[in-house]
Amino acid sequence: SDRKNWMSxxxxxxxxxxxxxxxxxxxSATNKIGIPFVSRPFxxxxxxxxxxxxxxxxxxxxxRVQEDRRVCHGILLTYSVDVVIQDLKKFLSETQSEVVILEIRTEFGHDDPPDFDKYLEEQLGEHLIHQDEQVFGKTISELLPKRVICVWKPRKTPQPxxxxxxxxxxxxxxxxxxxxxxxxxxxSNMKHLGEQQPVANRKFFYRVENTTTPQADNPVLCVRPVTNRIRPYSRMFISQCFERGLADRLQIFSED
Known part of the structure; x- marks a missing residue:
């Protein structure tokens, strides 16, 4: 199957x-975070x-970003968000009908990057789909050539x-x-999904995250061994959505 163009x-x-x-x-942007073999595994x-x-x-x-527009995960840092934007633009230039939801938030404990909304609009303006609840009922073709739904979640500055x-x-x-x-x-994921209305009745995106997080009281603090535990649950979760009559509520399914 053509994963690069599956929407098309x-x-x-x-x-x-x-x-x-x-x-x-x-x-998503943690592939080069921290120092290899030292802080990166965490x-x-x-x-x-x-x-x-x-x-x-x-x-x-x-x-997740901090004040200087660098991507971060907690206190650990990686490249500038410019790298994310460049990668996204490259993908968009190579495809025609793939729509991407780009969520960018200020990481907990950090300040919002100054004028970050303007930065995003300048960098992605030609690709951005306007905030409009009518979008949920539209086809991809009706939205083209716009192909990015960018959700900006600042901590202190005004919301879009x-x-x-x-x-x-x-x-x-x-x-x-x-x-x-x-x-x-x-x-927990199954319970909360069951509390949602069917996707057709919603005017927002709802995400299920099939992830687990290292805990301070557990000797295993590296990310990969902990997240690997929940990977086998992915297919079971989707099959259980059908089994429990919740398939019409599943919309975004994210993983580590």
Whole structure:
């Protein structure tokens, strides 16, 4: 299958935004975070670049930034968000009908980058889909040539306004719980998904994150061994969505 162009293969003229199940990644821009073999194992959620993630099929990106526009995960830093934008633009230039949800937030404990909304609009303006609830019922073809839904989640500065090029935080929701226990995360994800309305009735994106997080009271603090525990739950979660009658509520499914 053509993962790079899977939306195109499904038919942009008939595929509506609220009919898509979006594969995503968690802490997407951490492939080069920290110092290799020293601090990187404690924060690296992804081993592929943003471009490679998009090429292999991911369509929802989770980017955390600090005040100087560098991507971060907690206190650990990596490259500038410019690298993320460049990778996204490269992917867009090589495809025609692939839509990407780009979530960028100020990381907890950090300040918002100054004038970051203007930066995003300048960098991605020609690709940005305006904040408009009518988008959820539109087909991909109706949105083209715009192909990026950019959700900007600042901590202190004002949220994007309706009609602007950026989307406010309320349009991308989830119910995150901090645990390293796969079964606990699985049941929490299933419970909260069951509380949602069907996708066709929603005017926001809802994300399920099939991830676990290292805990201070557990001797295993590196990311990969902990997240590997929940990987086998992915297919089971999707199959259980059908088994429990929740398939019409599943919209974004993200993983480490």
């Amino acid at each position: 293969c499904l038919g942009p003229e008939k595929l509506r935004i609220n009919q898509i199940v979006w594969p995503g990644t968690h802490d 924060a690296q959620c992804q081993s592929l670049s943003i471009y490679r993630q998009l090429v292999t099929g991911a369509r929802v990106l989770d980017i 306004k309706p009609g602007s090029l950026l989307w406010s935080s309320g349009y991308l929701k989830d119910n995150w719980i901090d645990t390293d226990l796969p079964s606990k995360k699985f049941e």
